[in-house]
Amino acid sequence: MDAIATGLPFDDVRRLVAMMPGADLDAVAAVRERDRELTKPAGALGRLEEIARWLAAWQGNARPAVTRPLVCVFAANHGVVKQGVSPYPQSVTRQMLENFAAGGAAINQICAAYDLGFKVFDLALDLPTGDISEEPAMDEKACVATMAFGMEAIAGGTDLLCLGEMGIGNTTIAAAIYAALYGGPVAQWVGRGTGLDDAGLARKVAVVEKALATHAGHLSDPLEVLRRLGGREVAAIAGAILAARLQRIPVILDGYVVTAAAAILQALDPTALDHCLAGHCSAEGAHGEALRRLGKAPLLDLGMRLGEGTGAALAAGIVKAAAACHNDMATFAQAHVDQAEAAPTTAG
Numbered sequence: 001m002d003a004i005a006t007g008l009p010f011d012d013v014r015r016l017v018a019m020m021p022g023a024d025l026d027a028v029a030a031v032r033e034r035d036r037e038l039t040k041p042a043g044a045l046g047r048l049e050e051i052a053r054w055l056a057a058w059q060g061n062a063r064p065a066v067t068r069p070l071v072c073v074f075a076a077n078h079g080v081v082k083q084g085v086s087p088y089p090q091s092v093t094r095q096m097l098e099n100f101a102a103g104g105a106a107i108n109q110i111c112a113a114y115d116l117g118f119k120v121f122d123l124a125l126d127l128p129t130g131d132i133s134e135e136p137a138m139d140e141k142a143c144v145a146t147m148a149f150g151m152e153a154i155a156g157g158t159d160l161l162c163l164g165e166m167g168i169g170n171t172t173i174a175a176a177i178y179a180a181l182y183g184g185p186v187a188q189w190v191g192r193g194t195g196l197d198d199a200g201l202a203r204k205v206a207v208v209e210k211a212l213a214t215h216a217g218h219l220s221d222p223l224e225v226l227r228r229l230g231g232r233e234v235a236a237i238a239g240a241i242l243a244a245r246l247q248r249i250p251v252i253l254d255g256y257v258v259t260a261a262a263a264i265l266q267a268l269d270p271t272a273l274d275h276c277l278a279g280h281c282s283a284e285g286a287h288g289e290a291l292r293r294l295g296k297a298p299l300l301d302l303g304m305r306l307g308e309g310t311g312a313a314l315a316a317g318i319v320k321a322a323a324a325c326h327n328d329m330a331t332f333a334q335a336h337v338d339q340a341e342a343a344p345t346t347a348g
């Protein structure tokens with residue numbers, strides 16, 4: 001991609017951010033108009049109506065459709081794992097990719113249940129990124145090259161992109177990103193990930209504190225936060241979110257780790273996530289606070305903390321249903337249903 005061909009890669013990312021299209025307000029108005037004709041009391045489909053307007057706004061289509069929903073999972077390994085921040089060994093990242101390929105993971109079942117496409121991106125698993133407590137995860141060129149690779153998520157076409165990840169150790173990476181972007185006590189952002197005990201949690205807090213100290217003075221630029229404290233899946237997800245915006249594809253975010261990638265873009269431009277919906281609130285403690293910082297109300301809150309895009313994929317089922325209701329319900333005239341006699345109150 002052009003971004004990697006030039007001498008100043010982060011400037012190219014910034015140029016793409018500056019090119020992001022806005023919402024299609026004519027399409028939103030058309031959805032509001034049709035919504036008034038559908039056979040239901042005004043506002044009775046609640047958030048489903050809001051979702052139909054969101055799809056229209058970002059697809060740029062007065063009749064938004066979800067015909068090719070896609071879940072993309074980005075997988076990477078992290079040098080920081082050697083600090084003992086996860087109860088699971090790094091080998092699990094590749095083993096889970098084999099499980100995805102064999103159809104045995106939770107995300108496979110949700111994709112099958114909701115008829116969602118599924119793609120996995122292996123980001124050089126044999127070469128973990130630098131240990132963020134000692135050195136930058138990546139250099140600038142590698143960071144932008146990985147963002148460009150993430151942009152390939154939409155290459156085969158989709159009208160709803162759900163983002164997920166797999167990477168032992170990446171809740172440490174996400175915690176470091178949140179702590180760098182939002183400040184406050186590091187412990188506020190650090191959780192148990194795949195199930196650390198109390199001693200492991202204390203070690204993880206100390207490792208994130210050390211990472212922030214190692215990179216102190218270099219964390220005011222969100223792209224520096226990404227390359228120093230991030231990981232390849234986080235960079236690729238940031239690239240995928242940006243590419244989707246440029247191609248007018250609505251995005252559903254997953255949990256604690258995917259949201260950290262989104263937070264980098266929002267720190268670059270406060271409107272950068274307007275085409276993104278928060279699929280769920282993860283049980284990883286700080287996810288709720290991260291979503292509040294992004295101004296995103298999650299669709300679901302099911303006590304899940306798996307990653308893999310599972311929360312996003314479940315939310316895609318709701319988004320599909322919202323599009324189907326908007327497109328396929330009968331109007332009052334078509335169904336010969338009498339309208340309200342007084343002007344109905346429209347909520348939202």
Ligand SMILES: O=C(O)c1ccc[n+]([C@@H]2O[C@H](COP(=O)([O-])O)[C@@H](O)[C@H]2O)c1
Pocket residue numbers: 085086087088165166167168169170171172192193194195254255256257258282283284287304305306307308
């Ligand atoms: O997405 C989440 O909210 C989430 C919360 C906790 C754990 N995970 C998953 O667990 C892995 C990282 O956990 P850990 O403990 O190894 O840092 C990684 O593969 C993530 O997909 C994901």
Ligand SMILES: Cc1cc2nc[nH]c2cc1C
Pocket residue numbers: 088092096165166167194306307308
């Ligand atoms: C088994 C397992 C499955 C996962 N899926 C996403 N992260 C994971 C971490 C582990 C350990």
